[in-house]
Amino acid sequence: MGVFRTGFVQLRVPDLAAASKYYSEVLGLVETDREADRVYFKGWDEHDHHSLIIRQDERPGLDCFALKAEGPEDLQQFENKLETKGIKVDRISTGERLAQGEGFSFEDRSGHRVVVYYTMKKVGNGLPLENPDPYPQGLKGIAAPRLDHLLMTTPNAAEDLDFYKDVFGFRLTEQVVTPDGNPIAIWLERSHTPHDIAFIPGRPGGFHHMAYWLDSWYEIGKAADVMAQHNVKIDAGPTRHGITRGHTIYFFDPCGNRNEVFTGGYVPDADNPPITWSVDKLWTGIFYWDRSERGSFTEVYT
Ligand SMILES: [Fe+2]
Numbered sequence: 001m002g003v004f005r006t007g008f009v010q011l012r013v014p015d016l017a018a019a020s021k022y023y024s025e026v027l028g029l030v031e032t033d034r035e036a037d038r039v040y041f042k043g044w045d046e047h048d049h050h051s052l053i054i055r056q057d058e059r060p061g062l063d064c065f066a067l068k069a070e071g072p073e074d075l076q077q078f079e080n081k082l083e084t085k086g087i088k089v090d091r092i093s094t095g096e097r098l099a100q101g102e103g104f105s106f107e108d109r110s111g112h113r114v115v116v117y118y119t120m121k122k123v124g125n126g127l128p129l130e131n132p133d134p135y136p137q138g139l140k141g142i143a144a145p146r147l148d149h150l151l152m153t154t155p156n157a158a159e160d161l162d163f164y165k166d167v168f169g170f171r172l173t174e175q176v177v178t179p180d181g182n183p184i185a186i187w188l189e190r191s192h193t194p195h196d197i198a199f200i201p202g203r204p205g206g207f208h209h210m211a212y213w214l215d216s217w218y219e220i221g222k223a224a225d226v227m228a229q230h231n232v233k234i235d236a237g238p239t240r241h242g243i244t245r246g247h248t249i250y251f252f253d254p255c256g257n258r259n260e261v262f263t264g265g266y267v268p269d270a271d272n273p274p275i276t277w278s279v280d281k282l283w284t285g286i287f288y289w290d291r292s293e294r295g296s297f298t299e300v301y302t
Contacts, residue, residue: 001077002169005191007068007117008050009150009210012057013255019054022254026230027212027261028141032123033098040098043212044136045145048120049099052147052210060255061302062207064105064113065150065197067168071118075103078116081167082106092117109163110154111204141230142223144212148262149195151209153202153301157186160199164188170197172274174243176282184279187244194244194265200298208301209250211260217247223261227251236297240264242288243277250297257302 013019020039023029029041032049040050048068055063069075079089089104092115103117126136135143154160157175161183164170170188173195177183187195200208214220220238227234227249235258237249246265252258277285284291286298 001070001074003067003069003074003116003190005068006147006150006196007048007066007115007120008052009065009147010053010055010063011207011210011253011255011257012059012061012063013054013253013257014056014058014060015255016054016056018254022230022232023052023054024140026141026226026232027259028139028143028226029212030126035098042123043144043146044139045125046147047122047125049123050120059302060253060257062112062150062152062205064115065152066115066117068120069103069116069118072102075116075118078167079104085163085167109159110152110156110199112152142212142214142219142226142261144214144261146213148193148211148213149197150207150211151198151200153204153206153208154199155201155204157183157199157201161186161188164197171268171270171272173268173272174275174277174285176243176277176279176285178279185282189268192267192270194246194268202298202301206301207257208298209258209260211248211262214261214263216263220247220249220261220263224249236287236294239290240288241286242281243275243285258300 033040038055041052042050087106089106092103094102099121100117101119105115108114173189174187175183176185185200187198189196232251235250240247244265246262248262250260283293
């Protein structure tokens with residue numbers, strides 16, 4: 001029982017044409033569908049119809065993110081738990097959202113809209129299931145294979161920690177705590193990676209970044225080359241995080257939504273104890289190599 005992973009992220013973009021070109025040619029995602037006001041993408045190695053939706057809107061930011069449940073019985077259990085916490089659920093019927101089966105959405109403690117579902121149309125990863133090549137031909141740009149995680153902002157990480165553990169069975173991998181032991185930033189996983197979702201201090205509903213996975217540190221360097229070729233401004237990196245141990249590079253889409261490509265980290269067993277960072281070591285946790293404060297990284301988000 002539980003959720004597999006973060007299923008998809010839906011972002012607002014003021015310039016749908018520019019954003020669509022960027023996600024296709026720079027991040028190298030595969031466009032799977034489009035409607036009048038939105039475009040659907042997936043990483044090349046994902047089998048489900050989409051892991052990213054960009055939607056035309058006046059201001060950038062996060063519309064919602066989605067958790068893919070393990071089965072239909074989980075939907076009812078999650079709904080019951082949310083009800084006991086006084087959280088209203090909006091049902092989503094099959095076919096109501098393109099390529100997505102039944103589910104529901106709700107607003108979490110920190111003001112983020114969360115979609116929960118368990119089926120999505122399968123479109124495959126461009127490779128046969130029998131005798132496949134290691135990757136398909138014709139990939140573009142960074143050619144990210146799959147969505148990895150997203151980081152959001154919250155006024156109360158301690159509350160979010162209790163909520164996501166209790167309702168969805170997330171496990172805490174890492175936290176930043178104040179001297180009195182109060183968590184102000186948290187990293188949570190369901191897919192045996194350092195994080196599927198994470199929260200840092202900030203306003204309710206804030207979106208810091210979403211990250212697509214790459215297979216190696218070498219690929220992170222190649223991603224920097226692709227950004228230079230396309231005149232995409234690099235926000236931070238390539239570098240290594242202390243928190244998660246991952247290798248990373250940050251950049252922005254043409255509409256101001258922060259993106260990351262990420263690799264490495266560790267494989268947490270479900271019974272691992274969480275790692276704790278004291279708040280005075282926050283910047284070592286974020287940028288392990290230069291260990292210096294960069295206010296814009298935590299203060300600028302959509
Ligand atoms: Fe990240």
